[in-house]
Amino acid sequence: MSVLNAMYSGVAGIAAEGDALGVVGDNISNTNTVGFKQQRAIFEDMLGHSITAGTPPTLPGSGVKVAAVEQMFTQGSLSNTGVSTDVALSGDGFFVVKGNVDGVAGNFFTRAGQLKIDSTGNLVNPDNLNVQGYAALPNGTMSASISSLKVPTSAIPAKASTEMTVTANLNANATAPTVAFAVANPTQTSNFSTSMTVYDSLGSAHSLDVYFVKSATTPNSWDYHVLAQSGDLAGGTPGTNTEVGAGTLAFTTDGALDSNTTTTPIAVDFVGATPGQAIATNFGNGVAGGGTWLDGITQYAGSSNISSQQQDGYASGDLSGVSVDNTGVVRGMYTNGQKLAIGQLAVAKFRSNEGLGRAGHNLWIETRDSGSAAMGTGGTGGRGAVSAGALEMSNVDLAQQFVDLIAHQRAFQADSKTITTADEMLQELVNLKR
Numbered sequence: 001m002s003v004l005n006a007m008y009s010g011v012a013g014i015a016a017e018g019d020a021l022g023v024v025g026d027n028i029s030n031t032n033t034v035g036f037k038q039q040r041a042i043f044e045d046m047l048g049h050s051i052t053a054g055t056p057p058t059l060p061g062s063g064v065k066v067a068a069v070e071q072m073f074t075q076g077s078l079s080n081t082g083v084s085t086d087v088a089l090s091g092d093g094f095f096v097v098k099g100n101v102d103g104v105a106g107n108f109f110t111r112a113g114q115l116k117i118d119s120t121g122n123l124v125n126p127d128n129l130n131v132q133g134y135a136a137l138p139n140g141t142m143s144a145s146i147s148s149l150k151v152p153t154s155a156i157p158a159k160a161s162t163e164m165t166v167t168a169n170l171n172a173n174a175t176a177p178t179v180a181f182a183v184a185n186p187t188q189t190s191n192f193s194t195s196m197t198v199y200d201s202l203g204s205a206h207s208l209d210v211y212f213v214k215s216a217t218t219p220n221s222w223d224y225h226v227l228a229q230s231g232d233l234a235g236g237t238p239g240t241n242t243e244v245g246a247g248t249l250a251f252t253t254d255g256a257l258d259s260n261t262t263t264t265p266i267a268v269d270f271v272g273a274t275p276g277q278a279i280a281t282n283f284g285n286g287v288a289g290g291g292t293w294l295d296g297i298t299q300y301a302g303s304s305n306i307s308s309q310q311q312d313g314y315a316s317g318d319l320s321g322v323s324v325d326n327t328g329v330v331r332g333m334y335t336n337g338q339k340l341a342i343g344q345l346a347v348a349k350f351r352s353n354e355g356l357g358r359a360g361h362n363l364w365i366e367t368r369d370s371g372s373a374a375m376g377t378g379g380t381g382g383r384g385a386v387s388a389g390a391l392e393m394s395n396v397d398l399a400q401q402f403v404d405l406i407a408h409q410r411a412f413q414a415d416s417k418t419i420t421t422a423d424e425m426l427q428e429l430v431n432l433k434r
Contacts, residue, residue, distance in 0.1 A: 003429075005060055007422040012063025013415030016043060019066045020408045027396045028405075035076070035112030035362050036394040038401075042068045073353040076111075076395040078387055084323040085123075087113035088392040091384025093347040094364065096375070098148060099129035101359055107132065109348050109373065111392050112362040117322055121153040123330060123342075127361050133330065134377070136341040146375055149343040151332050153319055156340065158203025160274065161313030164196055165282040166210065168297050171304045172255060176216035181225055183243050186211045190225070192304040199313035200273035203336075206232045208244070208266075208279075212304070220251040220258075220299060226266055226281070234269040244268045245281065251299040252287060259286040279311075314338055328378040328386040347383045348373035 020041035030036040044067040078088050089095070094109035101108060108129065115131055118124050123131040130148035137143060174191045181189045190211035197205050208226055215221040226245035230236030233244075245266035250258040266279040284296015317336030324330050328345035350356065355369025366373055378386035 002060060003422050003425050005062065007419050007426075009061070009063035010415045010418035010422065012046060012065060013418070014412060016041075016064045016066050017408050017412040017415060021405070021412070023069055024401055024405050024408060028398065028401050031394055031396045031398055033112075033362065033394050034114060034391050035110060036396065037074075037076075037111070038072050038394070038396045039069050040072060040404075041066045042070050071354055071356070071358070072395065074395050076392045078390045079393050080390045082389055084321060084389060085115040085117070086389055086391050087115060087324050087328070087345065088387045088390045089113070089347065089378065089384035090387050090392075091382075092353070093349050093378070093383040094373075096132040096146065096346045096348050096373070097125050097127075097129035097363070098132055099127070101127070101129070101361060101363060104359070104365075106365070107373070108359055108363040108365060109356065110363050113391060115324075117151055121151045123149040123151060123322070131345065133328070133343040133345045135343045140341075142344050146346045149330055149345075151319065151322055151330075151342050155316050155318045156334055156336075156338065158199060158201065158316045159313050160201040160277055161198035161279055161311045163280045163282055164198060164208065164309070164311040166194065166196075166297065166309045167284070167295070167307040168192075168194070168309075169302060169305055169307070170212055170214070170222055170249075170251075170297060170299045172220075172251075172299045172301045174214050174304065176214040181211065181213050181223065183225070183227060183241050186225070186227060186241065189213070191222075194306050194309060196309055196311055198279060198311050199315055200270040200277060202273050203315035204270065204273065205315065206268075206270055209241075210281075212249075215248075218250075220253065222249045222251075222299070223247070224249060224281075228268055232270055234271050234275065236271075245279070247281065249283060249297060250286075255298050255300040257284045257286045257297050257299075260284075324386070324388045326386055326388050344377055345386060346375050347378045347386070348375055349381065349383050350374070 023039050023041045027038045043064050046062045046065055089111060094111060095113055097108050097110060114126050115123055118128060132146045133149045134142040135147055177189050179189055190213045192212045193209060195207055195209045198208055199205055208228055211225045213223045215223060224247055225243055227241040228244045230240040230242045231238030233242055236242060246264040247260060247262040249260055252258050260283050268277050269275040315336045317334030317338055319332055320335050321333040323333055330342045331339045332342055333339055350373060351371035352369060355367055356364040357367045359365045376383055
């Protein structure tokens with residue numbers, strides 16, 4: 001009887017709209033959940049007969065049901081947090097974490113990049129699942145396979161300086177000193193000087209002073225002398241200087257560095273440290289050696305000045321924090337100013353994001369419908385770029401959810417009205433007996 005069909009169709013509609021209201025409610029409740037992806041209910045009609053039975057096409061259906069709940073992986077807005085361990089993906093892909101979730105162990109995938117360091121140095125998410133990535137190797141490259149990223153919490157050892165680099169200009173119009181360079185009176189017997197801090201094998205800092213002296217006999221030529229404080233050297237006398245290196249810089253008539261001839265290589269014996277510490281001087285690549293001569297010392301008609309200088313040693317340092325850059329490279333930040341690469345975040349890509357299974361805790365798991373995870377790094381192979389110091393917010397459109405909420409509520413009311421109307425018709429039928 002079609003009246004009963006109308007009643008059952010109303011019941012089916014109430015059940016389907018109730019499920020849809022649950023989906024909308026879940027979306028609304030996760031408006032502020034980092035990395036959340038909203039869902040929508042997919043409706044389909046139901047038939048009360050077989051489509052192969054050859055029945056007339058005019059027979060009514062049996063209502064509606066929720067065929068599936070579809071996840072919508074549209075991009076959420078990025079919110080800058082300024083927290084060095086917050087990361088977000090702008091584009092396709094998922095961060096990879098590993099651990100045990102509700103009794104299930106394995107890899108899980110997330111868009112929520114709220115990372116932190118636990119007490120043992122592991123990089124983890126808020127649920128203490130280990131973040132996966134490509135570990136940094138001693139040669140400066142990244143491992144080919146993924147593993148849990150761990151930050152060394154112990155102090156990093158000191159590194160003895162092996163090279164000192166100076167970029168400067170020496171005044172071509174300078175007048176050569178009238179007396180020879182004297183270690184006991186370097187300032188008065190040189191034209192220009194600079195000082196640089198270097199480190200020994202123990203991480204102790206020492207000052208090396210470089211004095212430049214224009215040659216009085218050879219045009220476009222300068223001598224340099226490297227002095228150390230004698231009190232820093234084994235067997236030295238405090239309060240005096242010791243020359244530990246020397247050489248000659250030759251320039252072309254265009255002011256370009258032509259050659260750097262080392263007459264006394266730097267080899268110092270700092271007190272208590274490894275003896276014979278060799279430190280090379282890098283004043284640029286001279287024209288005579290096929291260099292560009294623009295990356296070091298020049299001789300132009302202008303005041304003598306230092307543009308930049310650096311050396312490659314450092315003292316020991318303790319871990320002070322962790323930062324992630326825009327390529328997903330994780331670096332440990334140490335009190336000695338060093339930033340050492342720990343690894344690079346892995347980003348997983350799937351053939352079908354919509355086929356992923358929700359695991360709760362802002363996580364997804366791969367399924368047969370999603371396909372297997374293809375691992376890589378941010379910005380490669382169609383994967384989204386990593387945004388450091390930011391989080392991806394929920395992609396829930398609150399205004400649209402309230403519109404959907406009203407639509408489902410009205411449909412729920414209409415289905416209820418169908419049931420009450422069918423009930424009245426049946427009551428009328430029963431009353432015919434009276």
